[in-house]
Amino acid sequence: MTVSPSAGHGNAERSAARDQAPHRRSRPVPVMRWLRRVAMFLGPWLMVLAFWYAIRYSGFFEPGLIPTPGQVAARFWDMLSRGELLIDMYMSTQRVFVGVALGTACAVPVGFLLGWYKGLRSFMDPLINFFRALPPIALIPLVIVYFGIGETAKVVILFYAAFFASVIVMYEGISQISPLYIRVAQTLGASDFEIFYRVIIPLAVPHALTALRVALGVAWATLVASELVAAQEGLGAVIQDASAYFQLDTIYMGIICIGFIALAMDLALRRLTRRLLSWQERND
Structure with a gap:
């Protein structure tokens, strides 16, 4: 063919x-x-x-009574071009960062102990939930009495909110860690230090990062309350001053700025979480 x-x-x-x-x-x-x-x-x-x-x-x-997005954007640009808004955003971000950092740093070890030792958790759980239910704004008069009206008072309120929000997440997560990992490590001959360093800490890191994210959200939600304490600068102060003069576009602008800064910080923290927990994805 x-x-x-x-x-x-x-x-x-x-x-x-x-x-x-x-x-x-x-x-x-x-x-x-x-x-x-x-x-x-x-x-x-x-x-x-x-x-x-x-x-x-x-x-x-x-x-x-409801400004348009264009009016809010114009107000944002006006305050931004004069430099006022940058200072307010910086002050609020600084307060939230310090409050969350201190609150989470204290909550992680406390939450770890409460989650790891069941008897201690049963003993302290009512007390933790009692203080967690108290709104930070209700503590402002006491905070002013004991810490004055400076930056310390604002950070204390944010610390309070961040601590009790993250300690709950931390000890609930630690209490759900399966003891099977510990038994396997003991069977392989690991020492107590090796078990803690190579098993418990890696399993606790995801819960610590989740506690940090929750604390960050709660702190931003508490920001306006913390800046009720004689704040001259900050987004909460901007909102309060605008409410006194019925400047609705400024109120909307302050709320939107808080939301976007909190979103940016949360996205950065989520990216950091993915990097730190990349070993989990490989194991899965």
């Missing part, structure tokens, strides 16, 4: 076309993936803007 040159040439062209077809189909995939990511990122914020305008023009409230 003979094959004509033209037929061979045609088969070669079809083969080349088949080889090139996957490449043509694969080219749009990165673009579609990029568009999907953009849509996933912008989608929730577009929904918020749509809801904002819907509420403003729904008739439930006077339109003048």
